[in-house]
Amino acid sequence: MSLALREKLIFDYSRPGRGARGQWPPVPAGAAPEGIPAGLERRTRPQLPEVSELDTVRHYTRLSQLNFSIDTHFYPLGSCTMKYNPRACNAAALLPEFAGRHPLAPVTHGQGFLACMYELQEMLKAVTGMRGVALSPLAGAHGEFAGVAMIRAYHRARGDLARDEIIVPQAAHGTNPATATMCGCVAREVAVGADGDVDLEALRAVVGAKTAGIMLTNPSTLGVFERRIEEVARIVHQAGGLLYYDGANLNAILGKVRPGDMGFDAIHMNLHKTFATPHGGGGPGAGAVGVSARLLPFLPVPIVERGAEQPLYRWLGERELPQSIGRLTGFGGNAGVLLRAYVYMRMLGREGMRRVGEYATLNANYLSARLQQVGFEAAYPQRRASHEFILTLKRAEQDYGVTAMDVAKRLLDLGFHAPTTYFPLLISECLLIEPTETESKQTLDAFVAAMAQILREAQEDPEQLHGAPHRLPVRRLDDVRAARELNLIYQEAGG
Amino acid sequence: MSLALREKLIFDYSRPGRGARGQWPPVPAGAAPEGIPAGLERRTRPQLPEVSELDTVRHYTRLSQLNFSIDTHFYPLGSCTMKYNPRACNAAALLPEFAGRHPLAPVTHGQGFLACMYELQEMLKAVTGMRGVALSPLAGAHGEFAGVAMIRAYHRARGDLARDEIIVPQAAHGTNPATATMCGCVAREVAVGADGDVDLEALRAVVGAKTAGIMLTNPSTLGVFERRIEEVARIVHQAGGLLYYDGANLNAILGKVRPGDMGFDAIHMNLHKTFATPHGGGGPGAGAVGVSARLLPFLPVPIVERGAEQPLYRWLGERELPQSIGRLTGFGGNAGVLLRAYVYMRMLGREGMRRVGEYATLNANYLSARLQQVGFEAAYPQRRASHEFILTLKRAEQDYGVTAMDVAKRLLDLGFHAPTTYFPLLISECLLIEPTETESKQTLDAFVAAMAQILREAQEDPEQLHGAPHRLPVRRLDDVRAARELNLIYQEAGG
Amino acid sequence: MPFIPHTEDDEREMLAVIGAPSIEALFDEIPANLRVQSLEGLPSGLSELEVMQLMAARARADGRPLCFIGAGAYEHHIPAAVWSTITRGEFYSAYTPYQAEASQGTLQSIYEYQSMMARLTGMQVSNASLYDGATAVAEACLMAVRANRRSQAARILLPRSLHPHYRAVTLAMTLNQDLTFDTLPYVRDAGHMSVDSLAVHDGQDITALVIQQPNFFGVFEEVDALTDWAHARGALVIAVVNPISLALLKPPGEWGAKGADIVVGEGQPLGCPLSSGGPYFGFMTTRMQHVRQMPGRIVGATVDADGRPGFSLTLQAREQHIRRAKATSNICTNQGLLMMAGTLYLALMGAEGLERVAAASMARTAELVAALTAIPHVRRAFARPGFHEAVVTLERPVAPVLAALAQRGIQGGLDLADYYPELGAALLVCATETKTSADIDAYASALSEALRSARAA
């Protein structure tokens, strides 16, 4: 293909003395770095690329074309909520006044911005049923950290010092146990029953005087709603623990049921999932946290408050919130991401918010039903799908030697991003599929057709699948070699 | 390829009742179209696509990936000056205050904008050596129209009513004779000598009492500088005619020689070529015109004037310029394009302007020399190339049956946009190649390598070339069928 | 400097290959006396930082006033997705799609555009854009002369209620082509043409009648009767329409018994920012029978060598690069990127969205007119209903009143004194869906205040 399918490295464009000179600032008289004490100066220039502006734009434009993305492909990546990222949100966040505002600017130069932040806090409270919200955590895992840190601070404030166990279900996302560790806790797994719900007996067995709390998503990473959540809450609360809600799956229940009403004490929201801010090829995110009344004093700073007189909005910091777990970010959070989420929520409004959960759920249940019709096996066929569901390819693996990875890679060939594979670890050869509410029935039908084709190929021509992808810029990559012969930065040939 | 290489029509996404509802404005109370008199209402809705915002973004994003462009490919399209379009120009033109300004807004709400336009006029005068400039023509051909219309007005104002012939060289661009016709003139061709310069004898023979003027580009569409331009000017002026300069090739001589100094009376500039505004897949352009003293009174309106008191800048219209050829545009011209050109010119400045011509010429001469080294035949090997040059594939055609079209299509396979083919008509099997100053030596060398490969293929495997392109979203298209079985708009299947 | 990638090594190596001692030597065919000595009058170059600071300061100077001017350019909401998509490099920095295989993105988009515009106007074919609405009218007149083989006169009837700039451009662009233009009056207190007044042209050889709907005053014309009148006399009908209004108004293809023959207009309302007058795009649609007389590019669907569907420019034998002096027009570069904006706008809005934009604009204008005419001595000029513009008259000259409003950041409309002196102190106002009741109140109270202080002065 001569539409860009191979692109050399930016360093390959570099030639000594070349440069995008229009970008170089005029250097005022006397700008030579005389102020730098002897011995502190850089002796050799860093070998950054020396390229023209055209080289740079062309290179990264061509590179971009090697990506799948929401804007180009259906992207049913379970647990990731890859929905449409409205362009208006980006446009609003990049308005020059917002983009140019310094984080330490006086609040008098930020009442417009702060009004958005305050209202975002309020909307997130309303939609989750929590009592307080802090916007500063920078992603989901960072929100988890804040949540568990608040739980620890709560116990500590009560002098309840032994609680250093965090319970996580078997199928939990990796960030949950990793967060427990970062908060100095031990992660203890609790089993999940055959129906996908937490095994209450196992839970009762594991809770106790050392229980700091439990981290749950609901619907769980198995794509089903934890039906006995009230019982779970009762068991944990009675044992003296608190409940943490991993909000990665909030999209499923938006407008339908609220974590606060289910009994959760702390929660993070992935605004980059539920509230449609872009994932940017890896980030940024925003992991706002919400809390029940008992955790209110411990929220991380800063928080926006609305007062009675001008300037109406102001920041609350350590001074105003002395029990806070403190500051988790250099400044107030990923404000640009928060602005995007704010715009999105204002566009949805009350009615739209409810429909998100409804149509995300409709799409998942439809896709699950259709895929079962064409011969795939659902992990929990007796359960309602939430906004996502799991297929297991155990049978295909046994019968034809075709793995979930093979199916995923072949889907790429057919123009669809792959679902999440091999997560949750509980289900063997699994695909976790999340279509989101912004995709149409026609797109889902096209995906079903591709999956049906793959199932035929699995029977008739499994080699085709093992070798996939065939039509992408690269075929399957050698990850083992990547990890063994670490090549992590560019070295000049012979250098 | 599953990176987007096939894309259905937007209508194929349409489903009755679907829509990007976030874009629909709130309709105020009583907005029903009662005000429309009976019989004037639309009875059936136009069948526009009914698609979601995601459908739309995804569809056009995928479509975009089917294009070659400056931002993705080397694009040596002769006569078109496909140089880098700086992104800053776009950003400046789309600043909300500029983008939102109404064309009939009072000048008090536009002094910033008008200052840019005034300075643009002045800079264009300086760089072309003309006495006056009007910015309103909307593209090169529109500027040509303005120029020839001014020439006619000039003769008419002098009572010299018989002059209705416009001389154009054989190799002229199609817009030149077409413009002559639109101005009610007869286009008369004048021959070009074997060295590429106008045949002066032929010119002397064709000028006379009916001569309104001559339209020339210099350097010409043959890629060479018209060396006896002063003699040409003398002959035409002595015959009572005026000289029109087609500015399409201004890039070649920017900062080196000025049309005004060569004796031209009228000139258009393609700001979308020389001054780097984007071509947008077909437009917009901006075809500002410049004139010598004799044509000053006839410039099209409006023009920006700088006065002595506030508001400093104002428009001049028919009232102030009673001899003007009048208004050629609904409003003041392609202001957004003009702003982009203004920013570009300010970034180049005096020094940068001169370098444009220098490096455009260096690149063309280098590429010509290299291509001749690898076996291609230049149309004017004894001449300096200007910013572009012509190869003729006459020999390849005779020897291997390989045409300029074959070479062009094969270049697409190899990741380069094709040069201009079969223009000028004077040279058989020609490729008109214009690399522009913004491309690096390394890109030119890669192009030479591709051309050398094609020459080898012409000898060894001409079928390969006749069948090209092989690696694009479509193979060679059936233009004959397109023109015979006209399918110009989408019809619903069975509709 | 800023955009030239050549290093000193590059330059040296390239000159060696060429066999030239210096870059200067490459210009040795240019007579020495013609060589530029200095470029006086050009400032020295700025970095991107400096130029952006300059432009930001100039933009700030212009401000963001509240705009109630229409008159052919309209402030509508532009979905953010429109410009973020069309400024993608692959659209923004591509040339005209002459190499079809490398331009399917642009070509297919044009085909989709043509389809949408044909449907919106009720016609069968569309070109890929002209410069703007005004030049499109001029081109339509020239096209009508070519297309109407029964007429010898090259006589076009132009209403006085046509946008005065369209008239001016049409005259300027056809000046040397021996066309005759007759002006049709409007009914003084209704603001539209009456079929009765056409009687003076009965028996004439008329090539075409131009009808603008809604007309420059925003008023609705009696398009059916006018169309039938023209067709009965062998004249073609050129419709000049606002594309947004077509969501609510009968499309030109259905005017009268047979429909208009050529439809043109300004595409700006479809996703193009006001931007001090451009870039916009002119659109033109017509019936299949006239397609070979149509100026501008046209895309057709076809198949490739393997029989797969694809798109290419077609009927190029009408165009200057093939037909040269005999071409239908000299147009070459058109307004492609703006046409793309229109295409995305129409796709995002759909028929229902467009209907809402039109209805909201009409309603806001009605609200505006009600608010203004509630002020003493402010009156509607015309009785007949209209779309999203209206003429109001004041008791005193408009210019100083507008200047007073401008001082308060309000652009109060277009003063018609120069264009239609017969209307007295007349002001053309417009409100689209972008105006809120608060905006309208702000205007009304500022106007009332301005008039009060003018009276006091």
Add this chain to the structure above:
Amino acid sequence: MPFIPHTEDDEREMLAVIGAPSIEALFDEIPANLRVQSLEGLPSGLSELEVMQLMAARARADGRPLCFIGAGAYEHHIPAAVWSTITRGEFYSAYTPYQAEASQGTLQSIYEYQSMMARLTGMQVSNASLYDGATAVAEACLMAVRANRRSQAARILLPRSLHPHYRAVTLAMTLNQDLTFDTLPYVRDAGHMSVDSLAVHDGQDITALVIQQPNFFGVFEEVDALTDWAHARGALVIAVVNPISLALLKPPGEWGAKGADIVVGEGQPLGCPLSSGGPYFGFMTTRMQHVRQMPGRIVGATVDADGRPGFSLTLQAREQHIRRAKATSNICTNQGLLMMAGTLYLALMGAEGLERVAAASMARTAELVAALTAIPHVRRAFARPGFHEAVVTLERPVAPVLAALAQRGIQGGLDLADYYPELGAALLVCATETKTSADIDAYASALSEALRSARAA
């Protein structure tokens, strides 16, 4: 509503396939008592037009003041090409590149970023970004504890001249991990740490020493001596650096005899708008020997099944999705798009451009300090030279002076009263290449005026 494409037909057909009577029925596993009855507190939805009008109004309210605040976030020129490229849908709307074959664009960009950051800092490996500069310091401390196997103490020395927010974040994020932090004083009138003052730590088991260069006051630290001191005691050195300054300053890889061990910092100056504090990106580079202790994603070059070069995420066994409770960090989503901005920024600037940005910023700050200290009673707090920030002291409390400046649209710097009360009325000011002499004059005269009227009052 706005982003959901389902038609009534779609919904009906889909429910039929599922075999459910209604969408509501799909939620029947949720206990009825938990179902949300109403969403009080949420406003109703806005169209894009309305929300953009709202946001434009709010933005206008914030204005565009002249900013002389630095303190960890810096106003630099951002080339227009940076954001027009990274907001392309293919970058903007992609997920983390877990499916390598469908993400080569992102993966190769990260590899290029890693290479540039390693070169800029003088280290051997880089990750693909952390949240921000502050959390990067916290992660570096945790990493040092893992990496320094010789040390048992988990004791980190933190300078008081480190950005106070970085200190606060480091404490908050390591609170439950049993680390000990000792604070290192700065020399009162020089503003930097002295090696002599470290003597009190001699003989201690020290895990790591943190050095910020330039430090929070903008002052240069004696990095060589400090690094050698730490290494001599078996401590690792964590360098916290401003990436722009590295164009001029010795890279951490060359500090002292052996170089720093872990380098972190705030990536914001590289192409990220100030944006009220984020999104920015934290960077981290280190030596190859520590790569398995590094948190965050890493991309490696490899080959595909046909032996062609390609890129994929590597060393994932450090990360939470594989290693779970034993991962190096819980970080998952990072700041990918901002890292892309940094990559484009570095490519566009190159070493020479970066050098000029750094030099211009230093020069502007020198100019600013000269202009401010020309005002009576305004003094430099520290004698030692620095980069593009400086502390000045006033004769009276800073807060009301800053408020007076803010009234004139000038953000005069950061009041240090809460952070460093020992400095008295101290103000941290900054000027980058974006400030002109006119801007500096405007600030100086506004300050002089504000001080005069404060004295008068």
